[in-house]
Amino acid sequence: MIYNIKQDHARFRAIVKGKIKQDLKKYVTHGEMIGRKGKDLVTIPVPQIEIPRFRFSDKEQGGLGQGQGKVGDPIGQGDPQQGQRQVGDQPGNHTLDVDLSLQELAEILGEQLELPKIQPRGHKTLKSKIEKYTGIANEGPNSLRHFKRTFRETLRRQIASGVYNPDRPVIIPIKKDMRYRSWKTDIRHENNAVIIYMMDVSGSMGDEQKEIVRTEAFWIDTWLRSQYKGIDTRYIIHDATAREVDEDTFFKTRESGGTLISSAYKLCEKIIETDYAPSDWNIYPFHFSDGDNWSGEDTRLCLDLLVKKLLHVCNVFCYGQVESRYGSGQFFKDLKEHFGNNHESVILSKIENKEGILQSIKDFLGKGK
Amino acid sequence: MSSAYNNSELTSELVEVRDQIRGYAEEFGLDFFEVIFEMVDHEEINSLAALGGFPVRYPHWRFGMDYDQLSKGYTWGLQKIYEMVINTNPSYAYLMKSNNRVDQKTVIAHVYGHVDFFKNNYWFSKTNRKMLDTMANHSVKVRNMMDRLGRDKVEGFLDHCLAIENLIDPYLPYSNPKKRDLKNLDSEGTDHLDPGRFKIDRQYMDQYINPPKYLEEQKKKMEDQVRKNKKNPSDSQKDILAFLLENAPLEIWEQEALSIVRDEAYYFAPQAQTKIMNEGWASYWHSKIMTQKALKDSELIDFSDHHAGTMAMQPGQINPYKIGIELFRDIEDRWDRGKFGKEYDECDSLVTKSKWDKQLGLGRKKIFEVRRVCNDVTFIDEYLTEEFAERLKLYTYAFNRRTNQYEIVDRNFKKIKEKLLFQLTNLGQPFIYVTDGNFQNKGELLLWHKHQGLDLDIRWARETMRSIGEIWKRPVNVETEVDGQKKLYTYSRGEFSEKFL
Numbered sequence: 001m002i003y004n005i006k007q008d009h010a011r012f013r014a015i016v017k018g019k020i021k022q023d024l025k026k027y028v029t030h031g032e033m034i035g036r037k038g039k040d041l042v043t044i045p046v047p048q049i050e051i052p053r054f055r056f057s058d059k060e061q062g063g064l065g066q067g068q069g070k071v072g073d074p075i076g077q078g079d080p081q082q083g084q085r086q087v088g089d090q091p092g093n094h095t096l097d098v099d100l101s102l103q104e105l106a107e108i109l110g111e112q113l114e115l116p117k118i119q120p121r122g123h124k125t126l127k128s129k130i131e132k133y134t135g136i137a138n139e140g141p142n143s144l145r146h147f148k149r150t151f152r153e154t155l156r157r158q159i160a161s162g163v164y165n166p167d168r169p170v171i172i173p174i175k176k177d178m179r180y181r182s183w184k185t186d187i188r189h190e191n192n193a194v195i196i197y198m199m200d201v202s203g204s205m206g207d208e209q210k211e212i213v214r215t216e217a218f219w220i221d222t223w224l225r226s227q228y229k230g231i232d233t234r235y236i237i238h239d240a241t242a243r244e245v246d247e248d249t250f251f252k253t254r255e256s257g258g259t260l261i262s263s264a265y266k267l268c269e270k271i272i273e274t275d276y277a278p279s280d281w282n283i284y285p286f287h288f289s290d291g292d293n294w295s296g297e298d299t300r301l302c303l304d305l306l307v308k309k310l311l312h313v314c315n316v317f318c319y320g321q322v323e324s325r326y327g328s329g330q331f332f333k334d335l336k337e338h339f340g341n342n343h344e345s346v347i348l349s350k351i352e353n354k355e356g357i358l359q360s361i362k363d364f365l366g367k368g369k
Numbered sequence: 370m371s372s373a374y375n376n377s378e379l380t381s382e383l384v385e386v387r388d389q390i391r392g393y394a395e396e397f398g399l400d401f402f403e404v405i406f407e408m409v410d411h412e413e414i415n416s417l418a419a420l421g422g423f424p425v426r427y428p429h430w431r432f433g434m435d436y437d438q439l440s441k442g443y444t445w446g447l448q449k450i451y452e453m454v455i456n457t458n459p460s461y462a463y464l465m466k467s468n469n470r471v472d473q474k475t476v477i478a479h480v481y482g483h484v485d486f487f488k489n490n491y492w493f494s495k496t497n498r499k500m501l502d503t504m505a506n507h508s509v510k511v512r513n514m515m516d517r518l519g520r521d522k523v524e525g526f527l528d529h530c531l532a533i534e535n536l537i538d539p540y541l542p543y544s545n546p547k548k549r550d551l552k553n554l555d556s557e558g559t560d561h562l563d564p565g566r567f568k569i570d571r572q573y574m575d576q577y578i579n580p581p582k583y584l585e586e587q588k589k590k591m592e593d594q595v596r597k598n599k600k601n602p603s604d605s606q607k608d609i610l611a612f613l614l615e616n617a618p619l620e621i622w623e624q625e626a627l628s629i630v631r632d633e634a635y636y637f638a639p640q641a642q643t644k645i646m647n648e649g650w651a652s653y654w655h656s657k658i659m660t661q662k663a664l665k666d667s668e669l670i671d672f673s674d675h676h677a678g679t680m681a682m683q684p685g686q687i688n689p690y691k692i693g694i695e696l697f698r699d700i701e702d703r704w705d706r707g708k709f710g711k712e713y714d715e716c717d718s719l720v721t722k723s724k725w726d727k728q729l730g731l732g733r734k735k736i737f738e739v740r741r742v743c744n745d746v747t748f749i750d751e752y753l754t755e756e757f758a759e760r761l762k763l764y765t766y767a768f769n770r771r772t773n774q775y776e777i778v779d780r781n782f783k784k785i786k787e788k789l790l791f792q793l794t795n796l797g798q799p800f801i802y803v804t805d806g807n808f809q810n811k812g813e814l815l816l817w818h819k820h821q822g823l824d825l826d827i828r829w830a831r832e833t834m835r836s837i838g839e840i841w842k843r844p845v846n847v848e849t850e851v852d853g854q855k856k857l858y859t860y861s862r863g864e865f866s867e868k869f870l
Contacts (some may be wrong), residue, residue, distance in 0.1 A: 004428055004508075005416035007435050011524075051431065051531045054799050056823045062767035062778065064788050066691070073767055075684040084519040096434075097609045098439075099505030345542030 016098050017108055019046055022340065024112045028219065028361070031355045042105055045095040084091060091298030091313040106226030107221060113361065118227045120191035120282050121315060131183045140180025147334075149179035193224060194232040200289030202239040203256040204326035212322050212351055213288045214251050217358035219361050228282065234271055238264035240294070244271070258294045261287075261331065262301040269309050278313040285310065286364070287318045291329035299334050306346070316345045316369040320360055323352045345369070377407040379464075386474055393662040394481040398737065399654065401484035402498075403459035406477070408466050414450050415439040417463055421637065422455040423504045427511035427528055427629065428520075433803075452476040456487040456640070458498035471664075471671040478658040482651030485740075490646070492639040492744045495542040500636055507629045514622050526623055529609075530630040532836035535798055537631065538607035539638040564588050605802035605817060610634070610804045617841050627840070641796050642744045649693015652679065652742050656694065687789075692761070696748065699757050700739060701732035745793045753789070755782040763789075791821075799825055804848075813859075814841045818849035825849050834860040 020027065027044070065075060100108075109115065136149060154173040158164040199205070199213055225231050235250035236242055242263040245253065268285050276283055293299050310317055321332045332348060339346045349363035350356070387406060394401070403708060409417065419424045419436035442448045451472060454462040460482040464473060487493050497503055514523045564587030566579045581791045594603075606612050610631040614624060640647065680691045703709055707727030716722055739748065765788045779785070785794055791797070800819040808815035814837065818825055830847060837860075838845045844861035848870070855870040 004425070005419060005432060008419075008428055008430055008433030009436050010433070011430040012437060014431050049434070051528060051537055052829050052836065053532055054801050054818070054833050055826050055829050056797075056799060057826035057829075062765060062775070062788070064763060064785065064792065065684055065777070066687055066763050067684050067759055067760065069684075069764065070775050071764075071777050071779065073777045074772065075777060076775040096438075098437075273776050305722070357797050 010191055013098075015049060016046055016096075016105065017100070019049060020044060020100070021108045021112050022100075023047075024108065025358050028215065028358045033264065034293045037303075038099055042102060044098050044100055046098050047095055049096065090232065102222055103175070104224055106222045109223055109361075110226070113366070115365050118224075118282075118368055120193075126187070128185050130188055132185050132186055133181050135182040135184045137180050137182035138178070140178075140182060141204045144181040146179045146181050150177055153177040155178060175273045190229045191282060192230040192232070192280070193228040193284060194234065194276050195221065195224060196234045196236065196268050196283070196285045197250065198236040198238065198242075198268060198285065198287040199250065200239070200261070200292075201253050202259045202292070203254075204290050204292055204324050205254070205322070208325060208354075209290060209322040209324050210251055211256075212354060212357060213320070215354070215357055216288070216320065216351070216361060216364075217286070219357075220351070220364065221364055223361075224284065232276075236264050236267050236271075238267075242267040259289070259292050260298050261293050262298050262305060265302055265305045265310065269305065272310075273314055283314045284316065284318070285314055286318045286320065288322055289331060290324040290326065291321045291331040291333075292326070292333075293331050295359075299331065302331075303334070303338050311345055314345060316347055316367065318347045318349070318364045320349050320351055320364070323350070377409060379406050379408060380834065382470075383408075383464075383473055383477075385738055386470075387477055389665060390474065390477045390658060391481065393658045394478065394485070394654065397654070397657065399481055399485040400489060400731075401460070401481055402457075402488050404454070404462050404480060404484055405459050406462050406464055406480075409463045410466050411442070411443055413450075414453065414465050415443060415461055417453055418450055422453050422461075422463075423501060425505045425508050427504075427508045427527075428515070429531075431531070440490075450631060452480060454480045454483045455500070456493060456496060456498070457501050459487075460484045460487065461501070464831055469671065471668040472675055473661055474663055474668075475655050475672060475675055478655035478663065479651045480550050481658075482654035483647060483835060484652050485654070486643070486647050489741050490639075490643060491742055492543075492642055492743075496636055496639055497632075503632065503636075504691055507633070510625060510629065514582070514626065518622065523622070523626065526839070527630065528604055529836035529839045530627050532833050533609060533613075533840075534634040534697045535796070536609035536629050537611075537634050538605075539635070539642060541608055542635065542749075566592060569721075601806045605804040607800070607802050609801065609803045609816070612806065613837075613840055616806050618711060623840075639744075645689040645696075645745045646740065646743060646748050648690045649695075649697050652690050652694040653697045653736075669865070694759065695735075695761060696752055697736050697739070699754070700752050700815070701736050703732070704735035705730055705732035707731075746790060749786070749793060752785055758782050758785050799823070801847075808846055811844070813844040813846055816847045820850040827851070830858065831860070834858065834865075835863075 008330070069075065108268055133144075136146060150173055151171060152173050154177040155164070157174075157177060158171065197213075197217055199210075221231070221233065235245050235246070237245055237250055237253055237255075237262070238259070239255045240258045240260045240263065244267065264287065272278070272283060293302070306317065317337055319332070321329060329350075332350060335346070335348055339348070341348075347364055347367065349360040351360045383406075387616060391404075391716045415436055417424065418439055419432045426432060439448075439450075443450075450465060451468055452462060452464050454460055460480075462477075462484075468476060487496075509528070511523065522674075565586050566584070569575050569578050601616065610627065613619075614627055614631065619627065656676060658795060659676075664672055680694070681689065682688045682691055705728075706725055707713070707729040708722075709723050713722070713725060716725075731762055739752070743751070758784070763780070763785045764777045765784050766775050767778045768774075800821065802817045802819065803814065804817045805813075805815035807813070816837075825847075832850075834845050834847060846860075847858045849856055849858070856867055857870050858865065858867045
């Protein structure tokens with residue numbers, strides 16, 4: 001029996017991916033898939049892609065059931081999103097849950113935003129070991145038995161000792177003839193990267209701003225992970241002082257009080273210095289804030305830190321400014337004034353609202369650095 | 370070094386089981402095609418299920434989508450397919466390898482029930498029993514088209530065809546249209562039309578034997594018919610696929626693709642029309658064969674567990690297995706005890722009725738008759754009784770906008786039966802006819818939705834019209850009713866418009 005289902009399945013997956021690509025903006029804007037992320041897979045709700053047909057509408061129809069219950073007893077919930085949702089312009093409200101690997105998702109993002117492949121910085125100094133089954137050993141488990149080589153050994157021995165009879169070519173291996181596959185360790189040189197996220201958590205950054213940062217971080221992670229074999233992620237939050245935190249804290253903490261951006265840059269620099277030698281690592285610091293800084297004095301300190309230290313060690317330094325009602329946005333202007341629009345290793349991006357996320361991702365990653 | 374695992378033949382143990390079960394089935398009077406059993410693993414059975422039971426189908430993504438859903442359901446342990454059987458001669462039945470022995474026994478008995486139904490039920494009598502070959506031919510044809518024209522183009526067109534695969538007339542293969550002379554009337558002028566007179570011997574009787582009024586009516590009828598004959602189709606036609614095949618400006622490959630979709634739709638139609646009966650009949654027999662013949666004491670628990678799982682009802686859904694088997698048993702019981710006919714119907718003492726037993730013993734004969742002549746609609750219409758609905762605790766439900774819930778509405782027998790019949794008639798889908806292939810004398814297509822109380826889902830209807838537009842290649846109109854108002858929807862070159870009539 002021959003089944004052609006694999007082909008049909010691949011075709012279906014291709015259509016789904018096309019659909020996601022087409023609606024990428026929607027997914028990015030609503031951050032719909034981020035909550036449904038596993039280790040390697042994301043589950044994405046795709047609007048059903050059923051074939052249309054003439055039919056009655058579900059709600060009107062009702063139906064027939066069986067079992068206990070009085071008139072008026074509920075037997076099932078309606079669409080949970082009914083009410084909030086307007087009448088859709090798509091046929092049907094059913095969604096299909098599709099699993100995509102992060103790699104596939106990154107490909108979609110890359111194709112849709114026309115992101116260039118990142119050219120890692122020169123040195124492939126990072127060594128990783130990989131094991132390949134290319135060797136042959138005289139000992140080993142039966143599951144790794146190498147049939148051909150064993151046969152050959154036996155044949156050779158039998159011919160040499162004159163036991164072999166071409167008219168009755170019986171081959172009987174003895175223990176000495178057995179050959180097994182075995183592994184060799186190869187050393188591969190790889191590029192590794194670290195992303196250092198910094199975020200302003202002072203009073204003026206609200207939940208909506210953090211949501212935007214979280215969404216951006218997800219997509220940046222996804223893309224960079226597809227470009228580098230190994231990725232480290234570090235998180236720094238700051239108001240007037242900076243500290244390193246885990247991912248969860250990073251997105252949830254809200255402090256009040258002033259903002260000294262330089263504190264974060266200092267900490268960032270320290271982390272790089274202790275853990276990530278620039279010769280071995282591709283380094284990506286991302287800083288998100290609403291653009292408020294305590295003083296011009298501190299801003300000058302920041303610029304100083306950037307120019308003298310950080311820019312020397314980073315592939316690229318990204319600053320994303322999330323619009324908030326309370327922020328002045330001054331920091332963006334200051335950076336822009338100093339570095340201009342097309343600086344080699346400083347990328348500035350303004351994110352006005354959720355709709356702006358996609359463009360901002362493109363700003364950051366579009367340079368291929 | 371082929372291992373037993375890759376072998377799709379029955380194990381010798383199961384061959385024994387099969388022979389035994391087949392023997393019992395024959396003893397009970399079941400009459401089936403030869404059945405070829407194959408053992409398959411979960412991946413294979415999911416593929417087969419996605420492909421409608423046929424190992425070779427034309428390539429299309431929707432099979433892949435179904436496969437995706439089925440394998441997920443299997444991986445998550447939500448559902449498992451025990452067997453599949455297809456309506457061909459000989460029949461092929463696929464058994465899941467992982468079934469335990471009792472499952473296999475039950476499932477083999479179940480399969481013989483299905484095959485007996487395929488062979489003997491009237492509504493299957495016109496199906497193509499060599500469908501395996503036909504499907505394989507379809508596959509080759511579509512693949513050739515794809516090689517020639519590109520996969521996207523062909524698949525895109527198939528999508529459009531599949532959007533209207535339900536617009537066929539399942540009764541067509543069984544209708545034997547009377548030759549109507551009127552059909553052949555010439556369309557040139559109406560003067561020569563003569564309704565014909567009876568011969569008269571006496572002049573004065575003429576106005577009684579050939580009343581002028583009646584002659585006038587007849588002539589008018591003929592004139593109407595002549596006018597109709599000029600129209601295409603002359604009468605509204607339910608087989609829209611056939612109409613498009615004959616009248617749409619299709620290229621040869623498009624015609625071929627559309628006709629493939631139509632052939633397959635007609636092949637599968639009887640299965641949808643007899644879902645309740647078919648599953649009921651097969652379940653009736655697996656239960657009968659197992660409990661009366663094949664079951665060993667040690668297997669009782671496993672069998673009961675499997676059987677109960679199959680028969681389980683969920684709120685808000687009816688289980689065709691359950692309704693079917695219960696109804697067959699009910700019929701058998703009624704005909705055994707003579708609980709039918711005028712005398713029984715008119716008896717108004719509940720006590721007498723419940724004790725009614727004329728010891729006729731006609732039950733077995735009756736259910737065999739029912740399995741031969743009925744489809745789901747006539748099965749329910751004829752045999753679903755009030756006592757039965759009550760015993761099975763049937764109810765109707767509806768959506769309550771205010772609470773955003775589905776709620777039980779009624780346990781009234783008439784309402785239940787009405788609802789059930791409505792869901793089964795035309796497979797619960799709207800009746801759509803083509804009424805004019807030259808609408809407004811502009812070569813537009815006019816479809817008519819015969820409104821029977823429920824409005825169309827307009828969003829779906831629009832998408833469907835778009836697909837028909839791709840086939841018809843001219844504007845497409847649908848006449849329907851929305852909230853009691855007659856409306857005409859038009860699709861023309863990517864644009865939709867609507868107006869009240």
